[in-house]
Amino acid sequence: MDEKNKKNKWKSKKILGCILTVIIMVAAAAGIYFYMNRFDPVRYVQAVLDVSYKEETEEYSKMTGTSRKEAEAVFEKNLDVTMEKFHSSAISEELEKKYRILFTQIVRQVNYQIGESEKQKDGSYIVELEIRPVTLFSDTYETFQSRAEEYAQSITNEVMKGMEIPSEEEMQGQVYQIYYDVLNEALQEGIRYGDKKKLKLHVEKGEDGAYEIREKDRRKLDQLLVENAGKNSA
Numbered sequence: 001m002d003e004k005n006k007k008n009k010w011k012s013k014k015i016l017g018c019i020l021t022v023i024i025m026v027a028a029a030a031g032i033y034f035y036m037n038r039f040d041p042v043r044y045v046q047a048v049l050d051v052s053y054k055e056e057t058e059e060y061s062k063m064t065g066t067s068r069k070e071a072e073a074v075f076e077k078n079l080d081v082t083m084e085k086f087h088s089s090a091i092s093e094e095l096e097k098k099y100r101i102l103f104t105q106i107v108r109q110v111n112y113q114i115g116e117s118e119k120q121k122d123g124s125y126i127v128e129l130e131i132r133p134v135t136l137f138s139d140t141y142e143t144f145q146s147r148a149e150e151y152a153q154s155i156t157n158e159v160m161k162g163m164e165i166p167s168e169e170e171m172q173g174q175v176y177q178i179y180y181d182v183l184n185e186a187l188q189e190g191i192r193y194g195d196k197k198k199l200k201l202h203v204e205k206g207e208d209g210a211y212e213i214r215e216k217d218r219r220k221l222d223q224l225l226v227e228n229a230g231k232n233s234a
Contacts (some may be wrong), residue, residue, distance in 0.1 A: 041117040041119075041127050041203045041211070042117050043228070044063055044203065045114055045117075045213065047059040047063050047064075049112060051071050052078055053075075053107050053110050055075040057071035063152055067138075078189065080105060083103070088172065088176065089169065090169045090172035090176060093172075093175065095176060095177060099180060100219065102180065102184055106136060106191070111193055111225075112129055113131075114127065115127070115129060115130060115131040116128055124202060124203060125203040126202055127201045128200055129198065129199045130196055130197070131198070131199060131225050132184075133197065133225060134192075134193060134194075134227060135192050135193060135194045135225055135227045141181045144178065144179050147178050147181075148179075149179055151174060155171065160223060194227055199217070199220060199224060201213050201214070201217045202214040202217055
């Protein structure tokens with residue numbers, strides 16, 4: 001009787017061991033499947049664009065494992081690039097700070113809607129994007145030209161009366177001030193947007209194995225989000 005009980009216990013342990021092994025294998029397989037499929041390209045693109053243009057850091061930090069400070073640096077770095085393109089020795093430090101605040105307000109109001117994603121055979125994704133470009137610069141182009149011409153004419157008139165000609169740097173600084181005033185006035189009236197445009201973003205793995213938006217697509221997105229000044233001036 002004891003021998004029979006021992007055999008039954010051994011069989012029970014063996015069966016239990018097999019069941020546990022199967023459970024562990026299933027759990028492991030489920031974990032691997034979850035790991036391989038947990039990347040959400042739509043959520044990722046939303047997080048990247050929101051941190052880049054809206055300075056919304058929470059979702060980006062969660063998805064990339066970065067700190068809030070690191071996420072905030074993404075927005076500031078993008079703004080730095082914009083300011084570098086706009087930098088001039090003719091702009092005073094005070095006016096440059098005003099421009100930075102102005103551009104921050106403009107960038108935070110860019111308009112984009114994330115659509116569906118489609119997985120490609122190579123494991124990358126294509127995420128559809130709908131954009132309505134900010135038209136602030138093109139809307140104010142003629143106004144800026146007009147005021148700049150008025151300023152140039154006023155200088156001409158004053159010089160004709162005997163006033164000393166201002167330095168080129170002084171005149172450039174005044175033109176930058178005029179441009180700031182024109183943009184700021186229009187911004188206070190409210191941002192306007194152009195017709196909808198579509199863009200496909202390619203999300204693919206970089207050299208480090210992490211997903212990222214193709215750089216060429218990012219540059220195209222930057223161009224589409226804000227309409228160029230003078231576009232409608234022809």
